Amino acid sequence: MTEESADQGVAGGIDASRVRSFIGLSIGLVGPRANLAISGVVITLFVQQRASGALAVTFALTADRLVSWLTYPIVGRLSDRTQSRVGRRTPYMAVSLMVMGVATWMFTVVGGYWLLVLMILIAGQASAVFTLTNVAVVPEVFGRSRWIKALLLTTVLGTLASLTIKGTVIAHWKQNDPATWNLPFQVAAVILVAVGIAVLILVREAPSATYGAEADRNRRARPTRDELADILSGPNAKVLIGGSLLFWSGVGSTAYVAILFFQRVLHAGAGAQTIAGLATSLPVFFVGIGLGIPLSRKLSPMQLAVGAPLVGAVLAGVQYFDTHLWQAVVLSYIGAPFVGAYLIVMAPLLLQLLPRAGGLGERLGVLLAPFNLCSVLLAYVAAVVIDATGNYRLIWLFPAVTGLAHATVNCWLKYPDRRASSPDMVKRLWEWSVVQAESMADTGIVTGLLAAPLLGVVTEEDADSAVVIDMARNILGNPYGDPLDTPDGVGGGEDNDAGPGEAQSPEPTDDGPSVSEDTHSGVPDGGVDPYPTISPVEGGVGSEATGTETPPE
Numbered sequence: 370m371t372e373e374s375a376d377q378g379v380a381g382g383i384d385a386s387r388v389r390s391f392i393g394l395s396i397g398l399v400g401p402r403a404n405l406a407i408s409g410v411v412i413t414l415f416v417q418q419r420a421s422g423a424l425a426v427t428f429a430l431t432a433d434r435l436v437s438w439l440t441y442p443i444v445g446r447l448s449d450r451t452q453s454r455v456g457r458r459t460p461y462m463a464v465s466l467m468v469m470g471v472a473t474w475m476f477t478v479v480g481g482y483w484l485l486v487l488m489i490l491i492a493g494q495a496s497a498v499f500t501l502t503n504v505a506v507v508p509e510v511f512g513r514s515r516w517i518k519a520l521l522l523t524t525v526l527g528t529l530a531s532l533t534i535k536g537t538v539i540a541h542w543k544q545n546d547p548a549t550w551n552l553p554f555q556v557a558a559v560i561l562v563a564v565g566i567a568v569l570i571l572v573r574e575a576p577s578a579t580y581g582a583e584a585d586r587n588r589r590a591r592p593t594r595d596e597l598a599d600i601l602s603g604p605n606a607k608v609l610i611g612g613s614l615l616f617w618s619g620v621g622s623t624a625y626v627a628i629l630f631f632q633r634v635l636h637a638g639a640g641a642q643t644i645a646g647l648a649t650s651l652p653v654f655f656v657g658i659g660l661g662i663p664l665s666r667k668l669s670p671m672q673l674a675v676g677a678p679l680v681g682a683v684l685a686g687v688q689y690f691d692t693h694l695w696q697a698v699v700l701s702y703i704g705a706p707f708v709g710a711y712l713i714v715m716a717p718l719l720l721q722l723l724p725r726a727g728g729l730g731e732r733l734g735v736l737l738a739p740f741n742l743c744s745v746l747l748a749y750v751a752a753v754v755i756d757a758t759g760n761y762r763l764i765w766l767f768p769a770v771t772g773l774a775h776a777t778v779n780c781w782l783k784y785p786d787r788r789a790s791s792p793d794m795v796k797r798l799w800e801w802s803v804v805q806a807e808s809m810a811d812t813g814i815v816t817g818l819l820a821a822p823l824l825g826v827v828t829e830e831d832a833d834s835a836v837v838i839d840m841a842r843n844i845l846g847n848p849y850g851d852p853l854d855t856p857d858g859v860g861g862g863e864d865n866d867a868g869p870g871e872a873q874s875p876e877p878t879d880d881g882p883s884v885s886e887d888t889h890s891g892v893p894d895g896g897v898d899p900y901p902t903i904s905p906v907e908g909g910v911g912s913e914a915t916g917t918e919t920p921p922e
Contacts, residue, residue, distance in 0.1 A: 400466045407557045456506075472488045656709075675780060
């Protein structure tokens with residue numbers, strides 16, 4: 370943030386409507402965190418009491434994804450075009466939270482297997498709707514120049530709710546006493562309904578967001594088929610997409626059956642697996658980034674492009690011989706630096722594949738849909754093999770095979786030669802962090818971090834949420850060194866100084882590694898998204914993968 374923009378933000382004062390929306394979104398995030406807390410380990414062990422077979426358990430927990438790959442793009446486009454008294458996204462967010470709460474409570478009420486599957490499917494679709502619209506609404510409320518701080522702050526309450534419910538599982542869940550299984554689901558259900566009502570009452574988009582909404586309905590509209598054709602025609606597109614889908618298929622093949630493996634083979638109950646999940650979530654992330662940075666400097670991009678999936682395949686194969694839950698935890702830490710280094714060197718290439726047409730909701734929907742579908746298909750194959758052989762250890766062969774396939778596909782990757790102007794993810798994020806620290810030194814911690822999302826004026830351009838994707842695509846620059854062709858009216862919109870076919874400048878400004886001259890008061894966050902719930906695996910019920918459940922590839 371420059372001194373001038375900081376002064377403007379303070380001079381603008383705190384926006385009361387934004388304060389209400391901030392409170393509403395903070396409360397709203399408690400809901401999906403509550404849902405995630407009962408996902409994964411808890412819901413899997415709950416379902417197995419009604420269906421002991423691996424395929425039956427896997428189908429119950431993933432049936433919603435057979436539908437959500439369509440739900441994401443459809444709901445995304447609908448929410449972009451919705452006009453109501455409470456905004457574009459709020460109706461979808463509020464109703465989906467309340468539906469999710471009712472369905473979650475019904476887990477403990479309905480009898481039989483198929484009714485439980487139906488309730489899980491309904492909750493999963495509601496979760497997909499909320500995830501999509503919740504991410505899209507943040508820049509429309511606070512402006513894209515403040516959205517990272519807003520996301521960070523609104524995530525805190527949700528995390529506390531998740532820890533509370535996980536604490537309930539650890540303290541009260543007794544695997545041999547079904548009477549203790551209902552409480553976590555009932556607590557989560559009450560939270561979901563309550564926060565849904567709060568979101569409906571409190572959350573409102575900035576009045577200036579109508580500018581972006583009109584652009585989404587008109588000049589950004591484009592057939593999905595044309596958009597996909599353009600994405601696939603880009604350099605390395607087919608290799609990168611194929612490799613990413615293979616990786617996610619490997620992760621999905623073990624996501625739920627692994628929980629049964631830990632429970633039935635290693636005799637680790639819900640409490641032990643929940644603790645292991647906590648030990649391999651944020652700690653593994655920080656280890657992966659911390660050690661991945663020097664590793665990405667030591668090895669060449671092609672060595673990591675092929676070597677990281679190979680290491681993941683080996684670690685997945687080693688899981689076959691696990692005799693204790695802690696061994697899986699250790700393997701997660703071993704694989705984390707390779708995953709981190711892989712993401713660091715591949716991020717500039719992967720970001721070029723982000724969708725360019727439609728509003729933010731539609732773009733996110735198109736992005737998430739294929740991952741939801743492919744993560745299910747291999748999971749069913751793995752479950753059939755387990756049921757046929759009775760050997761749960763065989764599940765680790767599937768991520769091992771997809772890891773080998775991923776490495777093989779990446780052999781066709783043509784990584785662009787490094788130049789002085791080549792994008793450097795670590796350098797760009799470091800520069801951005803320095804700018805944020807300097808801005809907080811000028812304005813103070815409270816104003817620079819806590820109050821920044823609530824200060825200043827959200828202009829029409831700043832509330833144009835679709836441009837967030839363009840910012841994310843260009844935040845690290847173009848690794849291929851040539852301008853990206855962008856269809857007329859697609860991308861940055863009228864506020865984008867670069868004309869069609871012209872790349873926005875990736876050079877960092879005083880406000881951070883901004884990619885456009887269209888900056889506003891507040892700290893531009895450059896589209897770097899640390900928000901955990903947008904991961905495709907979190908699009909439905911039973912989606913919170915612990916580090917022990919999904920071995921790194």
